[in-house]
Amino acid sequence: MSEALQILKKYWNHDSFRLPQEEIINAVLEGHDTFALMPTGGGKSVCFQIPALMQKGICLVISPLIALMKDQVANLQKRNIKAIALTGGIKSDELIDLLDNCQFGNYKFLYLSPERLQSDWILERIKNLPINLIAIDEAHCVSQWGHDFRSAYLKISNLKTHFPKVPFLALTATATPRVKEDIITQLGLENPQSFEKSFERKNIAYMVFEIEDKLFRIKQILSKNRQPSIIYVRNRKSCIDIAAQLNSLGFKATFYHGGLATKDKNKNMQLWMDEEVQVMVATNAFGMGIDKANVKTVIHTQLPENLENYYQEAGRAGRNEEKAFALLLTSPSDVAQTENQFIYVLPDKKFLQEVFIKMCTYFQIAYGEGINEKFSFNLNQFCIRYKFPVLKTYNAIQFLDRQGIISLSQEFSEKISIQFIIPSKEVIRYTSLNPNDEEIILAILRTYPGVYDIQTNFNLSLIAKKSKHTEIEVLNVLEKLKEKNIIDYHSKNNDTTLIFNEIREDNRTISRVAKYLENQNQLKKEQFEAVLHYIKNDKRCKSQLILEYFGETKTSNCGICSYCVQQKTKKENSISVSEKILDLLKTTDLSSREIQMELNNPSNDVIFALQELLENEYILIKSNNKYSLNK
Template identity: 75%
Template sequence: MQTAIQILQKYWKHDSFRSPQEEIINSVLNGHDTFALMPTGGGKSICFQIPALMKEGICLVVSPLVALMKDQVQQLQNIDIKSICLTGGIRSDEIITLLDNCEFGNYKFLYLSPERLQSDWILERIKNLPINLIAIDEAHCVSQWGHDFRPAYLKIANLKTHFPKIPFLALTASATKTILEDVIIQLGLEKPVIFQKSFERKNIAYMVFEVEDKFYKIEQILKKNPQQSIIYVRNRKSCLDITNQLQALGLKATYYHGGLSTKDKDKNMQFWMKEEVQVMVATNAFGMGIDKANVKTVIHIQLPENLESYYQEAGRAGRNGEKAFAIILTSPSDYVQAQSQFIAVLPDKKILTNIYIKLCNYFQIAYGEGINEQFSFNLNHFCQKYGFPILKTFNAIQFLDRQGILSLSQEYTEKITMQFLISSKEVIRYISLNPRDEEIIVTILRTYPGIYDMLTAFNLQLIAKKSNHSESEVQAVLLKLKEKEIIAYYFKNNDATLIFNEVREDERTINRVSKYLESQNQLKKEQFNSVLHYINEKKVCKSKLILNYFGEIATTDCGICSYCISKEKRPNDITLITEKIISLLKTQEMSSREIQKLTKNIEEDVIFAIQQLLENETIVIKPNNKYSLT
């Protein structure tokens, strides 16, 4: 049998483990239930993949993140390790075939969502598999105190009765002490060996800057640190806007959000991974499975929703161990915006019930019906039809997704269907009169022989490649054929797919999960308040604040965060600068750039003096981002 290090070298090309990977692997190999709390980037997947490869049988991996499951399965398949993923939208007959492969095909990994374990027949099939390890990824979801609690996770504990001698490995990157203890109870782990790596990242300088011109500050940061960077924004429009502004300044940047096609996501990702561009401007859709060691700077230009998410996103900086920066830029209007983004959009029980009933009506699902039905779903159209606010509706549907009532797939697709409306003879006549279109039309006919008989799903990229034309050229021919009524041509941009996992039962369905909604709303409010505390606390080391949040006691300051730098940096003429600022503000309100220009001091000293005056409440910053005396 190969050793753990030999498998690591063979498949992952690494010569050594990161701490505490090897210890976790040994614990699992010794048959112990194990809990691994490892911050983002710690290499959690290795901890179950290697012991599973060392033992006979198949590893069952339970994860709520479809994108991550697909990514891990693809990576395993790329190195010739047989793996299968059971996601939503797969028909029952396909699932049976996949499970047959697991039972008889010498597969090593079966990935599935916790909701799949709620199907009795799937559970019966799993009981017949030669399971050698059960790994629970994102294990904080088991706890009602976790920021992404899913009741379906509670069913995992039932596996203990079927596989009493098989070790459980729970993994998460973000869990407070309360969550950790709750997960152990809910999963029924027996005397688990706990590995808890410190949340401290000594090489990351956590910075919070209150500025009136965020883009000006971004420009300064990126030009001072020209290495690979990520800028996190809250929405897709900001992705494009910030990218365009950076490009106008001569900075190389691209963007990434959930609405991009897979092709564009991969293309933009490769630009950044290969360092053809410096900056990736992204929503939180970017980051899953991203492991780039030399990211120098991660900038958030809006307040994060919670410190768990912020820690994970900030932790994408400095994985090579060199000094890196995690920066939040704030302005006075951020609190109001964040309140409206995170708190005001939380659905209560009444609106959740209303949205669920209207969804069923929208898709014409009768009471007691609808299980496993799948629909294309346009959120904007749905909200417009019923007068629902978009963000609150999206959060309600997301909640229903987490509870396993619905499955919302946000894999954006462009679907083309077409059919020839004239006979083949007439098509040949058209080609003779339009020889420039011949290659494309002939390619279509050869690729889709049934296209005369029925509406046929059409792959634009495939036809472009086969005919040696660009996609735009193919599309131009299709539009011309449609105008001449030679083809029926339909182009549909679906922004989501919605699957109903249960029969429709209206209030009965919602009543069952409403207690979770109330506790989740309360948790989100508390988490948001923790973010505000992190931002507004100006007398404590930022690294200490993060460690304290996760239950670690830090005895010394980090020495490199924005607080520590401001504490140590005491210009000799600070009193003189503050007097100048007070004198200037007696005449009128001013921005920091105007103050700097008139005082003729360097920017860092002016900002330090302004921060001192703000802390002493001598001056205030107005909504117009200008300073005035109190």
């Protein structure tokens, strides 16, 4: 048994590698720069973890995803492998201690974000570490054509000057051919060994159905397939609503979204992992690090933003290699809704510059000043002040963060959370006795229908606006309800901390990054067009369409997607109709209208059968336009 296989067995308890894990490991051990394209669930992390364990020194892992870094470090530590992650929120003195541990404590893995490499003192410390491998996870972020481009990734190639003999390993699950070439160029990979696992998942039936009553179809699907399932929805409210509807229909369901407290996320996750519930209803916040082999069904109730995300989420089904289903349920209104959520909220250069200038005005930063200044920032208050649309502004600020112009210490979140702890009929009774509070309470109940069931994040400015009251008046009502034990009410100061990384230069600052913004906007539009092509194309196998998007050519149909099943049904119907037509023509010649009048089958099936019979010369058409047996 090879040393790599021994380590796989010792730490992961697997007896063999999946293709092409072993080939990637060997390429890295031979000192080659390497590019690895492995779809979701392909086991990318093993490709850098095993060669790192086989050599002296430490593996530097660069990843943009804090949740994934924490998850991988926790999994390594559980196996008694020493690993550290330099995530956000760690103070400088703690960072120094952690880097000391890396240098002198025999650690094997150091995880950090690409933005950390922009700190000169951290880079200086890393230069003194015995690095044996540099792994770049989610490497599509290095490409301006990747679906989550981050400019900080462009500086990773600078590590080549400090570690000229250390191999680079770029890993991604979703790269089109254009993105792959850009990754290799931007990272400066030298004559890289390239390994690309096919995107084909032969056991997954990709299904697209246009229907009005999605809940009824979900009920049919879950009744037929009782194994673990995931339903992806657009927002937090849908999570709660659909889970409640499914429970009322007799299914066991729970939910997961980014606004849940950590303990509630963990509890709901465990219920699903232990199969105490069948269904997890979730936003796209669910899935990172999830490895449940027997997921039978993944259902999307709305259109995805792009096929990269859809493929990753759908790919959480069927990892045990048994037949599984990835279903996308659409309705005529979905296209407009998705455009409103993802396309029409993209900021252009003019809006981005306006947001940046107003932000500087908001914090009283003069032109030529502001570098390293830190502020507490509330997105909703900022948008109210300048009458900016919230989602479009959020996208603009996120873009400024990804470009390194500003840094956000945490995700935007609400300051308040509440939950009603008395029955709804008692709340109605209270409002009838306290009419001055009624408008505010009704606004809360209409906005947050799940507020009886769970602790719910609360948007103060939104409720104030909906109830036509001031924020102070809303807060006073909340305090009163808390005193009377009507609600459980928590208020905490968790505004985002915003740091300016550059001096204010307005047009010069924005012009420098405008090309990236234009590229990203164009990419998002192209990606959405690809989603529309996938759902609307009823002439091609769905598996073929997905493979084609990722640059693969497949000539044969999968045989199990919605298109292939429909074709098979058509063919079976055609055979049945053909037999009926042949029986009719045994007695007399008939026109197509006369044949349709004799049969109860749909006209399309009759026409299709007639064409098949003509092509195979079982029948012929006479000069009087009547069909006759070809004797």
